[in-house]
Amino acid sequence: MSTKTIIGVFEDESILLKTLRTLKSNGVNIKDIYGPCADHDLLKEFTRESRLPYVSVLTGLFTILATFAFIYYVSVIDYPLQYGGKPVFSFPPMVVILFLVCILVTGGVSTFAFLGREQMYPGKNPELIDPRAADDRFFLVLDQNFNPEEIKGWLKESGANEIIEKDNDE
């Protein structure tokens, strides 16, 4: 069974949004949308579950615990030094350190997790579906479709400027 990737090209995101709703109601598998700018309605309509927030939360929790353990070890167990009449173990001054280290480490780990997942690195050539996606066109990518003719009909009907077909085997 040969499946095809169908790409609809749009000039106007409102038309794209309308098309997206039609296709979704007909149960078409939408792979991705490429475009020059973000659109809140599109984001609401087409959201893909990201696991990045879980990475951030777990890193944050781990960092807070690890930093707390480190400060506790340093200031209570290894080198208990009395200063300013405060108890050796005193929580309030730790808060700022925990907070800042947590932000720093979580930010860094999240960034690198994202870059790693997307296989990105500085100086990498951009993988564009079409050079115009960085200019003024929106690209609606539909993958693994078993009724390409029908989908093309819907796309044409709702006002796609152009329809590109690609064979998946290539």
Add this chain to the structure above:
Amino acid sequence: MNTSYTLSKTTGLVLTLLIIIGIVAVITGFVTDPARTWPNILLNNVYFLTISMGAMMFYSLQYITGSSWSAMFQRIPLALGSFIPIAAILMLVIYFGLQDIYEWAQPGITETDKLIAHKAPFLNTPFFMIRMVIYFALWIIPFLMLRSLAIKEDLEANIAFYQRSSFVSKVFIFIAVLFFSMAAIDWIMTIDAHWYSTLFGFRAMVTSVYYAVATIILLLFFLKSKGYFPQLNEAHRHDLARYLFRFSIVFGYLWFMQFLILWYANIPELTVYYQPRFLGEWKYLFYAELFMNFAIPFVVMMADDIGKKKPVLIGISSLLIVGLWISLLVQIMPGSYGVLQFGFIEVGMWLGYAGMFMLITLFALSKMNMVPQNHPQLEDSVHHHL
């Protein structure tokens, strides 16, 4: 849409009942223990003035930033501001109870207390009252101007009213920021006359908007349940939720900034403020203040999808209404009455004040259109979406 609020009989009855409870509580308080009643009067005055001033700052902010999302319900903060003139009268009554609240107002204290004697040129009864009158005069005038501009705008479609409101808002926010900070220093911080915090006034001023937004949310849903604001949608709730979330961070930041620096600097005359609160009998309220005003709203509001749900917004706003009371209790009571007391006087007076505050607000709402008629951004607000 072009209706104004009509006070229903049951609402009026409930509010009148609350006011009667309040009057009974005040009388009971003065008969049994005036020294406990006066700080409570100050507390409730400051409590509701905080909400009023915060609401007016919120109102001004909408004009200054040109925000369109709130144009639909901006009469609510304007109506909440109607309490400012009443608060002026109630604050002036404090004159008779100054000695019960402020240590520096006690006769003969300047002879025994060198520090208060040093501060006496600023902290003396006549100057205190003069400052109070000046503050209220400076707040009431721009408030009345904004109110009359809003009413005129309803009668005549003219962009000039919007522009003039925008200008008066800039004047008001300047006055409010400067003088509400000073008022908080005057009325609350000088209770502990030996202590000072340079952050105190700023913190009181900024967090007032926080509680005002909570009150606006509660009032908005109350009015929605009565059939007003049918266009209130998810995007409005989202924006209100973001307001609460961001201000919870601001609250936590300022609260901790003041606490950490004073507690850890270990300068006795500064640490003495936190001694009874952090370690003494106020300990649990001290933590309750932090959790109710910062930790719980922060965690709950963090997720966007949870924060904008109606029950969550109402729950967190109600929590903040209690949180402000505890916050002010911890600020006012240790220095004035000195002992933690919680009974009919405290609860009854708060209920009475709340009833009066709501009655004034709803009365003000009934005097003008619920939705501004000729606001240039009204359509944008009605169809607000993200």
